[in-house]
Amino acid sequence: MSEPLRDGEELVRRWWGRAWLAALDTSAPADARRAQQGAALFRRGAVHDLQIAPGRVTGHVVTDRAGDVEVTAEVAPLTDDEWEVVTHLVADRLRFTAGLLNGVLPVELAERLEERGIALLPGPGALRPSCTADGRGACPHVVAVHRAAAVRIDRDPSLLLWLRGRPQHRVLSDVRAARGADDDVDAEVVDLGDGALDVARGDVSQITVHPERSRDPAWLVRHLPPPPYLDDVEPLTGLFERAAEAAWRLAAGDGAAGADTELLLAELRARRTAGVQALADALGRDPAEVRDELDGLYEDGAVLRTGSGERAKYRAVDV
Numbered sequence: 001m002s003e004p005l006r007d008g009e010e011l012v013r014r015w016w017g018r019a020w021l022a023a024l025d026t027s028a029p030a031d032a033r034r035a036q037q038g039a040a041l042f043r044r045g046a047v048h049d050l051q052i053a054p055g056r057v058t059g060h061v062v063t064d065r066a067g068d069v070e071v072t073a074e075v076a077p078l079t080d081d082e083w084e085v086v087t088h089l090v091a092d093r094l095r096f097t098a099g100l101l102n103g104v105l106p107v108e109l110a111e112r113l114e115e116r117g118i119a120l121l122p123g124p125g126a127l128r129p130s131c132t133a134d135g136r137g138a139c140p141h142v143v144a145v146h147r148a149a150a151v152r153i154d155r156d157p158s159l160l161l162w163l164r165g166r167p168q169h170r171v172l173s174d175v176r177a178a179r180g181a182d183d184d185v186d187a188e189v190v191d192l193g194d195g196a197l198d199v200a201r202g203d204v205s206q207i208t209v210h211p212e213r214s215r216d217p218a219w220l221v222r223h224l225p226p227p228p229y230l231d232d233v234e235p236l237t238g239l240f241e242r243a244a245e246a247a248w249r250l251a252a253g254d255g256a257a258g259a260d261t262e263l264l265l266a267e268l269r270a271r272r273t274a275g276v277q278a279l280a281d282a283l284g285r286d287p288a289e290v291r292d293e294l295d296g297l298y299e300d301g302a303v304l305r306t307g308s309g310e311r312a313k314y315r316a317v318d319v
């Protein structure tokens, strides 16, 4: 019997550990009590012999009533084709390799995998848990083992790779092989070739950078458990999307005015219809300036307007 795990959920701090916790859905009212009982079992160190292996997590829970209960949660390993995608994505970005070597799972790596239909972290419902006392479903024993696994995965994200079928050293050696086969990869990543730093002579603006637009800025928000102070994460995902939109306008060189306009339109879209004062308040801008900008957008056909003067309401035109 290995050392019992006594750490609490508060020790799960990193995004992938929190996302792992969220993968076991105990949000239904009927599950609340089982989740509490499971958390209590976990806290008192009832979980032992936790094992994370390709395709499954297993663990034992010592209980007063049911004796020693074995828990299994199955997760489908990635196919060889899917591993091929993982290898090439990691090979394509030096910082992905650097992250994995430093015990970090880069969020952008998970996002890019998901864009290709590969969920490295099991989403809600993807775990198929069962226990020898209760059969299938999220019983207290399953919850306890799931938490113990979260603590371990939080500390060592390479366990996620192992769970999906391959040890990290294998993934990294495949990445090295893929890089060797494609010599110009590094040049694409850092684009400082041709002596760019020498030519620049201290002028940073001489260095070409290639900002990339985030395709899903609120990805992480949706993959973490809801923050304790929010009932609904929708406003938060909207905020991330609007901030990313503004950041992109700045990065793309449209300047602060372009970013302001984009933010104004994003706010208007989020509210469906709104008046000048509400938009100015939401954006912390001067109402007269917001009105001028909205009237300009109205003339350009980018927004619709009903009413006039103080009572005018605006609505974004669907694009």
Ligand SMILES: [Zn+2]
Binding pocket: 069, 131, 132, 133, 134, 135, 139, 140, 141, 142
């Ligand atoms: Zn059980």
